[in-house]
Amino acid sequence: MMLAITGAIYLFKPQIQSFLYQDYYYIEQGKHELSPSELVEKVTDHYPNAVITRYRPSDVPTRSTEVGIVQDDESYTVFINPYNGHLLGKLKVKAS
Template sequence: MSTTIQQNAASGTATNSSGYRTLWRWHFYAGLFVMPFLVVLAITGTLYCFQPQIEPLLYPQLLVVESRTAPRMPADALLARARAAMPTGSVAVTTVVPDTPERSMEFIFRLADGEKQSVYVNPYNA
């Protein structure tokens, strides 16, 4: 009678062990499938997080100006100059006021077709 109980216990352990291995094998394959997506999300999220530090390096001709001792022009005059560069029917939506003297002023316009476009203006000489 004791041999029957031992055989049943041994066969139950083998069944649990194979199910356990199958479960972890599928978990491993799922991890290999999902890992590239997580890596892409991590990289793009990091780039988005450091966007204010990266953009002046990518677009120095638009975002960086020489800081001068002359006072900045009034925002209304800069907006008028930016509006003159846009097609008719465009509406100024947002103004990004620079926090440092070597940054240009950005005006974001909504065009007649609904797209948004930015205009960068030198705050010292427009």
């Protein structure tokens, strides 16, 4: 029974995360996106001691951009609005 429950959670993980973190994932579509370098600069301005590890552009006009960072030996994903550069939040990346 427990295996079935954990299997269902794993199967629907993207949908669950999408609901739980909707304030980080979803934005209003704007007219002009900032460049990747501008977005990374916003993240480094906010987290000056962090190391940028990855960049994932939004895949639809209403989705945030994700920037991976390592700060104090911890990995995080920072969510940023690609239209205005506002940081929406960060989530700790859990080891797989």
